[in-house]
Structure formats: structure tokens, C-alpha cells
Amino acid sequence: xxxxxxxxxxxxxxxxxxxxxxxxxxxxxxxxxxxxxxxxxxxxxxxxxxxxxxxxxxxxxxxxxxxxxxxxxxxxxxxxxxxxxxxxxxxxxxxxxxxxxxxxxxxxxxxxxxxxxxxxxxxxxxxxxxxxxxxxxxxxxxxxxxxxxxxxxxxxxxxxxxxxxxxxxxxxxxxxxxxxxxxxxxxxxxxxxxxxxxxxxxxxxxxxxxxxxxxxxxxxxxxxxxxxxxxxxxxxxxxxxxxxxxxxxxxxxxxxxxxxxxxxxxxxxxxxxxxxxxxxxxxxxxxxxxxxxxxxxxxxxxxxxxxxxxxxxxxxxxxxxxxxxxxxxxxxxxxxxxxxxxxxxxxxxxxxxxxxxxxxxxxxxxxxxxxxxxxxxxxxxxxxxxxxxxxxxx
Amino acid sequence: xxxxxxxxxxxxxxxxxxxxxxxxxxxxxxxxxxxxxxxxxxxxxxxxxxxxxxxxxxxxxxxxxxxxxxxxxxxxxxxxxxxxxxxxxxxxxxxxxxxxxxxxxxxxxxxxxxxxxxxxxxxxxxxxxxxxxxxxxxxxxxxxxxxxxxxxxxxxxxxxxxxxxxxxxxxxxxxxxxxxxxxxxxxxxxxxxxxxxxxxxxxxxxxxxxxxxxxxxxxxxxxxxxxxxxxxxxxxxxxxxxxxxxxxxxxxxxxxxxxxxxxxxxxxxxxxxxxxxxxxxxxxxxxxxxxxxxxxxxxxxxxxxxxxxxxxxxxxxxxxxxxxxxxxxxxxxxxxxxxxxxxxxxxxxxxxxxxxxxxxxxxxxxxxxxxxxxxxxxxxxxxxxxxxxxxxxx
Numbered sequence: 158x159x160x161x162x163x164x165x166x167x168x169x170x171x172x173x174x175x176x177x178x179x180x181x182x183x184x185x186x187x188x189x190x191x192x193x194x195x196x197x198x199x200x201x202x203x204x205x206x207x208x209x210x211x212x213x214x215x216x217x218x219x220x221x222x223x224x225x226x227x228x229x230x231x232x233x234x235x236x237x238x239x240x241x242x243x244x245x246x247x248x249x250x251x252x253x254x255x256x257x258x259x260x261x262x263x264x265x266x267x268x269x270x271x272x273x274x275x276x277x278x279x280x281x282x283x284x285x286x287x288x289x290x291x292x293x294x295x296x297x298x299x300x301x302x303x304x305x306x307x308x309x310x311x312x313x314x315x316x317x318x319x320x321x322x323x324x325x326x327x328x329x330x331x332x333x334x335x336x337x338x339x340x341x342x343x344x345x346x347x348x349x350x351x352x353x354x355x356x357x358x359x360x361x362x363x364x365x366x367x368x369x370x371x372x373x374x375x376x377x378x379x380x381x382x383x384x385x386x387x388x389x390x391x392x393x394x395x396x397x398x399x400x401x402x403x404x405x406x407x408x409x410x411x412x413x414x415x416x417x418x419x420x421x422x423x424x425x426x427x428x429x430x431x432x433x434x435x436x437x438x439x440x441x442x443x444x445x446x447x448x449x450x451x452x453x454x455x456x457x458x459x460x461x462x463x464x465x466x467x468x469x470x471x472x473x474x475x476x477x478x479x480x481x482x483x484x485x486x487x488x489x490x491x492x493x494x495x496x497x498x499x500x501x502x503x504x505x506x507x508x509x510x511x512x513x514x515x516x517x518x519x520x521x522x523x524x525x526x527x528x529x530x531x532x533x534x535x536x537x538x539x540x541x542x543x544x545x546x547x548x549x550x551x
Numbered sequence: 552x553x554x555x556x557x558x559x560x561x562x563x564x565x566x567x568x569x570x571x572x573x574x575x576x577x578x579x580x581x582x583x584x585x586x587x588x589x590x591x592x593x594x595x596x597x598x599x600x601x602x603x604x605x606x607x608x609x610x611x612x613x614x615x616x617x618x619x620x621x622x623x624x625x626x627x628x629x630x631x632x633x634x635x636x637x638x639x640x641x642x643x644x645x646x647x648x649x650x651x652x653x654x655x656x657x658x659x660x661x662x663x664x665x666x667x668x669x670x671x672x673x674x675x676x677x678x679x680x681x682x683x684x685x686x687x688x689x690x691x692x693x694x695x696x697x698x699x700x701x702x703x704x705x706x707x708x709x710x711x712x713x714x715x716x717x718x719x720x721x722x723x724x725x726x727x728x729x730x731x732x733x734x735x736x737x738x739x740x741x742x743x744x745x746x747x748x749x750x751x752x753x754x755x756x757x758x759x760x761x762x763x764x765x766x767x768x769x770x771x772x773x774x775x776x777x778x779x780x781x782x783x784x785x786x787x788x789x790x791x792x793x794x795x796x797x798x799x800x801x802x803x804x805x806x807x808x809x810x811x812x813x814x815x816x817x818x819x820x821x822x823x824x825x826x827x828x829x830x831x832x833x834x835x836x837x838x839x840x841x842x843x844x845x846x847x848x849x850x851x852x853x854x855x856x857x858x859x860x861x862x863x864x865x866x867x868x869x870x871x872x873x874x875x876x877x878x879x880x881x882x883x884x885x886x887x888x889x890x891x892x893x894x895x896x897x898x899x900x901x902x903x904x905x906x907x908x909x910x911x912x913x914x915x916x917x918x919x920x921x922x923x924x925x926x927x928x929x930x931x932x933x934x935x936x937x938x939x940x941x942x943x944x945x
Binding site: 158160161162163164165166169170192193194196199201204205208209212213216217219220221222223256257259260262263267268269270271272285288289292323355357383384385393397398399400401408410411414417418420421422423424425426427428429430 | 552554555556557558559560563564586587588590593595598599602603606607610611613614615616617650651653654656657661662663664665666679682683686717749751777778779787791792793794795802804805808811812814815816817818819820821822823824
């Protein structure tokens, strides 16, 4: 049998990062290529307690079919929490629990994008989301990101010239992969441009709670008087990624379409994990947990940046981060970045070449991404020392 | 803001059954409209034990990110089990763990269907799958189902005349909603026709293990020398639906495309639930569990059919079932089925009008669906007596 596939997946490839993972699976290789949250930050004991209690009190509630919109008490808690803490969510918004934030990208794309429609994204940006947009045959247009966020002039030029733009995809806090946080002025500017040109915004905020230094900045969604923003939240970095629980707060009309798409996609998100998240958020001290988590990341990021200062500078430069999981490293123009990443693997350290995160194959970058949350301190030291040795040989 | 949605979801509506659920939420209404497995059949105690053990031994394995293909030991077990028990799966096949079997319909559609492509289905058929196909703008062509399965002449006529057919969707065991089991001859005939006309088959088998009487029949996938069949399996009816764990066994090339689509959809299926399923399948007596489960359903179905014989016959007829969760009831032609279902709600019993399951709005049916697994025996008695009273007034 000769199989024929849909036009939309003909050219889709598995994530480039996954290919790199194959090297990283070699136990003698230090992997700085993953994106896993630090396991020591998982509230393991609380989750075990909560789950045991659910199975004692009402196991059927965790095992039976549930509703597509998500577990009502969890939706209510998030709604209230996001409103009070972050001024996110209005009377015109609704909330949907999803199977991780990744599903938000899929459901929003499915509900909104026709084939050939344009998605504007920061360049570089998160490969997982870009691949989802690609899987609906969207055309990606990347706008350069600077140390304080997306280039506003370039964004406006894009909005003015491109046709059939449906939304702007942005990660304002500790962007993956660049580590950049968008300034308050730029958050307002992006919102105002979306309003002016009548396009939506998907604001992806998986790392917002992982700020370990600098000043908290409001979400773009907090300005959303016009109903332009689909806010994407996740418990993957603050509770557990394996449980796959995320949530979106977006205009009611959009949520209704996303609910219908989700019904056909997985009926509802694992209800056991929804119950566990709800109990953890409502019965435990979530703020204290976030504080503990920030301490873990602050310490680990500081350790990593110190190693990078000592080993990589001045040949490999990078931008300091205030949160998130990633560091974006720039090679001198004279160095072939792809070759450097391959040589690194041969030297037993694995990083992700920046090209993986570009909107289009022809978009140039000479950077690579390092993750500091997954490796142990020992692995970080070993890996960065190897990269440092390579940098000295430029 | 005036929102514009993609062409594919413009006309999508929430499942008609969900609308009926609104009536069913009234606690004074007896709901025979659900499709939940009997909660008394869940292996609650085993799941609680297994989960506690995982959290004692290796909690991070249940909470961290995992691979898109699914938990390797679970894939290996299913592979071996399906091969040995059901002769399903060859060297040219691969296996993918999904977030419920519903996701298989979505991933297969996404990988295979272009807009306007045709899906051939039994008429009536499972609304959840039909809505997924519709969400990719597929055109559904329904082929009548008879007491021994799909009408083979009508199927061949359809395959001969329709263009751009990509697959045949079938539920050979205890079909939802009709309760019909396809005969062995027809299973072979469907496979041979698929081969002759070069189309794929999606074989959806969520109820196969719920056979409580009659003779076991082999899956269509067990004849699959040519790589034509995407087999869809589920743990929703034999372990727990709330955990959302399903699996597909299909030709490697197709699985590869589905994996890429799944990566963009939810990264991977809840790993905690995958670990629990794996441990339950490998360390507990799964066959004994299935036997217990069949006893529960056998008893409950017999009780229901006795009530129906006493109350509904001869005015409302139905086909006896050997398994599954549903009974399909036929009204006399003189009775307006839609009005009957509405009147039933007014009389405090909720059933699903057959139109919900038809491939196209213009396809006629005078039947409705009853579920016997969710209500208690007391509710079944009350609900069927009300329907019986209505039937006597025809």
C-alpha cells in the first residue's frame, strides 16, 4: 500500500530537538538540550497525599468521564486567582482546561486558521508552538526579538504589509529560547498594534511564575478591554509537566469553538490530574510553593551564569536571565554555529542549534540554546567547561 | 472585536448529546442518554495501590515530561498482548499511546484527510468520531448497518462511485449506537473491498472486551497483510475513561505522521496514568479483571433487556446485544421520533434521538439510543417503565 497523507503534514518533520535527543540519550553525553523543569521543584509529597485522599474519599470522581470544559472547581479557582493576582480575565472571557498548554496552540489554530493564513511570531520562538501552527499550513512570519522584546517597528511593518494575519504569538516572560522579557512599554505597544490592525494575540506564559529576580510585569492580557488576547497558562513548570494540565483564558466566543475542537480531540483532560491540581492549588500554600520553586531556579541559574561567565566569555556571549529555563548564547560571526553544535556533541555535550527556533529555514541565527534546569550542577559544570574549551579554540 | 473562525469550524456544533445532557443534569430526570462505563467495574483498589507504590518508589517518573510515542513498557506489553491474544500487529506496524481513543480519530484525520476528502462510515455511527472527521472538513458518506454489520453491497457501490475516499470508519463489535456486531464474513468482505479500492480502514474497538455472550470474532486488523488498517484500542471501558489512555496499532509510516501531529497537540499522554495502566496490565490479573467486568455487564444488560421485553414490546422493538454499552430502539413509522424523545424528557426520562448518530442531517432514522451501563438498576426500571407507558399510548 502506498500511503498518501494530507497536504498539511506532507512536509512536517519531527521536532529538530527530538533528533538531538537521540544523541542526548547517550549517558556519556551531558545534555543541555532538554527543557524539563527541575524535578526537585515538583511538590511530590503533596501530590501523593492528595491522590491517596481522592482514592479514599471518592475514587470514581477521578476515574469516570468528565466534561470537556474542565473540572468546575479548578476553573473557578484559576479564574479567581488570575483575576486577583494578575488582573487577567473579564466578564467577556471564559476558561478552558487543556491537556497542557501545547493543546491551546492546537485548538486555537484549529479554530482560527485557514490554510495559508499568517501567524506572526517572535524570531526565534518556541519550536513546539511553531510546529503546531505549521501543522495547520499557516505561514509563519518572524519578527526579530531584542533584549527588551519584539522589535515594534518591524512588527508594525509586518502587520501593515502581510495579508490574512490571524494572530501574533508571543512569550513575554523569559522567552523560549531567547530568555528575553518584554518591557512594559512594548507589551502596551504590541497590544495597541493588535488593536489597530484587528488581529488577535496568543500570549503564552508558561514561565511567568518562575521569575527569580527583577520586577514583575503585567500580562498583555491584563490590558485586554477589547477581547483580543488568548492567554495560555500551564501547570507544567509549577506543579508537574507529566500530568499535562494547562488552561486558557480567552474571549467566550473563541473558547466555545476551542471546546468543540477539544471534544473531538481528547473529550476532556485527564480528570485525576485536574482533581490533584485543584486540591494542591486550593488546600495547600501555593504561594509558598512558588517561593520555594523560585529559590531553586534562582540558585541554579546563578550557578550556571557564573560558570558561563568564567568559561564562555568573551568568545561566547549570552544575555542574563531573570527567570525561565533557558539561556541563549551567541557565537562570533566567524564561527559556523551548526558545526559548533555538532562538534559539541562529539565532545560529549549537547546544545540546541538556534536554527531550530527560527520561523523559516532561511532566517539566519548564530546562536544556540542551553537549558540549566534539567542537568545536575555537576553536569552543568562539565558541559559548560567543555563548551568553554571549544570557545578558547576559536 | 468581530471574530472570524476557520472554515473547518464555522459550522461545527457541540455534540447533540451534550445538549441533551443539560436535561439529564436535572436530578429528577432518569438519564439513559450517557455513555459512561459502569463505575462498579473500575479497578479502583488496584489503581490506588499502584499509584501509591509509584509515588513511593519513583515519583519523578510519573511527573516529568515523557516521550510522544508513549511509555515504552506499556507499548511493549500492548504489542505483545494484542499479537498473542488477537493476532493484531505485524512487523510493519507500530504502536502509539494516545489521550483516549478519541485522539486516534483526530490524529488519523489530521495526517490523512484533506478538506473535502470522503470518510465512509456505518450509518448510524459514533457521533464523537463523526464530529472529528467533520472538524477536518471531511465529507461523510453513511452506509446502512444491518443486524450483521454494514451492508456490503451498499459499501461497494459507495467505494465505486465516490471520489477521494480516504478511509472506512467501522466499529465491528457492539457498535455504538446500534449494538450490532459485524459477522466474520462481513469483516473479511470489508477488508477485501478496502484492498480492492485502495482505501484505509479505521477499526474502532472500544467495546471488544465487553463481550458477555456469543462467540468471539477476530478483528479486521488480524487479516491485515497489506497494511490497510488503523486499529483503535482504548482502556476507557476496561480500566478508566477519566485517565484518557488509548492506543493505536497501525502501519509504521502512518504512526510516524500521527506522532508528529501528537507532538503539536499535547506532547504526550499523561504519563502518570500510563504508568498506572502498565502496572495494572502487567502485575495484576488482567484476564480475571475482564471476566469480572463481563459479569457486571452481562447481569446489567440482562436486567435491562428483561425490562425492555416487559415494557416496550411490541410497540418499541430493539436488537438484543452480546456486549457493549448501548441498545438501539426502533419506533413504529407512525411515531415522530424527535417528538417522542422530547416527550420522554417531559416525562423525566432522557434518551438520545437517533438523528444524532447519522452521517448527514438528511439521513432518516426512527430509532433512539439507550445506555444501560451508567444508570442504577432502580433508575433503569423507572426510566424504561416511563418509556413503556408512552409506548402503550401510540
